[in-house]
Amino acid sequence: AQSVTQPDIHITVSEGASLELRCNYSYGATPYLFWYVQSPGQGLQLLLKYFSGDTLVQGIKGFEAEFKRSQSSFNLRKPSVHWSDAAEYFCAVGEASGTYKYIFGTGTRLKVLA
Amino acid sequence: DAGVIQSPRHEVTEMGQEVTLRCKPISGHDYLFWYRQTMMRGLELLIYFNNNVPIDDSGMPEDRFSAKMPNASFSTLKIQPSEPRDSAVYFCASRGGAFAEAFFGQGTRLTVV
Numbered sequence: 429a430q431s432v433t434q435p436d437i438h439i440t441v442s443e444g445a446s447l448e449l450r451c452n453y454s455y456g457a458t459p460y461l462f463w464y465v466q467s468p469g470q471g472l473q474l475l476l477k478y479f480s481g482d483t484l485v486q487g488i489k490g491f492e493a494e495f496k497r498s499q500s501s502f503n504l505r506k507p508s509v510h511w512s513d514a515a516e517y518f519c520a521v522g523e524a525s526g527t528y529k530y531i532f533g534t535g536t537r538l539k540v541l542a
Numbered sequence: 543d544a545g546v547i548q549s550p551r552h553e554v555t556e557m558g559q560e561v562t563l564r565c566k567p568i569s570g571h572d573y574l575f576w577y578r579q580t581m582m583r584g585l586e587l588l589i590y591f592n593n594n595v596p597i598d599d600s601g602m603p604e605d606r607f608s609a610k611m612p613n614a615s616f617s618t619l620k621i622q623p624s625e626p627r628d629s630a631v632y633f634c635a636s637r638g639g640a641f642a643e644a645f646f647g648q649g650t651r652l653t654v655v
Contacts, residue, residue, distance in 0.1 A: 462643060471546075471633060471646035479641060518585060526597050528640040530575070534584035 430455040430521045434533035441509050442541045449504040449536050451493075452520030461502040462520040462530070463493055472518060478502065489513070514540045546647035548634050554653045560622040563650045566615055567636030575635040575644060576619050585633075591617065619633055624654045 431454045453459055460479045464472040476487025479501055483495040495503045502519060519533040547566040555561050567574050576628070589599040594611045602609070611617040612648040621628055631651050635644040 460641060464646075470634075471648045472648070474643045477643050522641075524641070528573075528592075528599055529587060529590055530644060531587065532577075532585040 429445075430459065430531050431522060432519050432521050432531055432533035434517075434519055434536050436536045437534070438502055438537050438539065440539040440541060443511050444508050447504075447506045447509045447513070447538070449517050449538070451502045451504065451533060452500050452501060452519040453519070454500065455523070457524055458497075460522045460524055461493075461495060462522070463487065463491070463502075463504045464518045464520065464532075465489075466516045466518065468515075475504070475517075480517075509538075509540055512541045514538055521527060543547050546634055546645050548632075548647035548650050550650060551623075551648060552651045552653075554655065555624055557625055557654055558623045559654075560620065561618040561624045561628075561652060562622075563632050563634075563652070565617045565619070565634030565647060567634070568618070568638070568645055569615065571636035571638040571641075571645075572614075573637045573640070573644075574611060574617050575637075576617070577633040577635065579633060579649070580629075580632045587618070603641050621652075624652075626654045628652060 433452045462477045463475040466472045475491050476485045478485045478495045485493050516535045516537045518535045521528045522530045549564045576588040578586045588601045589609045592613045609619045631649045633649045635646045637644040
């Protein structure tokens with residue numbers, strides 16, 4: 429069965445600093461991968477997704493993520509964080525066959541200092 | 543499209559009562575998911591449907607939980623009887639196809655006292 433690990437529960441960065449949120453997955457075949465963001469009291473919104481092709485994926489709000497098969501990672505990055513990026517971020521892995529279900533990581537809560 | 547619509551947004555109920563959460567997926571989407579979010583356990587997949595048929599209910603915590611999807615535009619998650627440990631935010635999500643992204647509703651915050 430697939431699984432997702434987000435090793436950082438909380439991350440604090442200063443506004444304008446760069447950001448990298450880590451995500452490691454476990455899946456026997458080529459996965460499809462997602463990053464979602466959740467603002468307080470809201471549902472989850474898709475930031476970006478990887479299915480195949482270019483391993484560097486661009487998303488909304490200036491985010492990007494890189495798929496590294498050798499490291500089983502799909503880390504999320506942003507070159508310059510804005511105060512409005514404070515939220516919780518979830519990585520998810522989907523099965524490319526079988527049940528096609530998604531499994532989410534436990535999330536990383538981002539705090540941005542002014 | 544208005545997105546995935548969940549009702550109610552908030553529910554407070556007494557232990558032992560029946561609770562029904564409702565979800566209207568995005569029109570045309572053939573997958574529907576129910577998730578539960580808590581501080582301790584994060585986002586857990588409870589059950590999901592494909593073309594109104596339950597595919598995987600292995601995440602349903604116990605027999606007190608049941609879910610139905612009588613047609614393509616409506617699903618319910620029922621807890622009977624409810625217990626305080628069921629307090630959580632319950633999300634419904636839908637997607638159009640096996641390889642598409644999921645769209646989430648705003649969630650139902652359930653408090654069982």
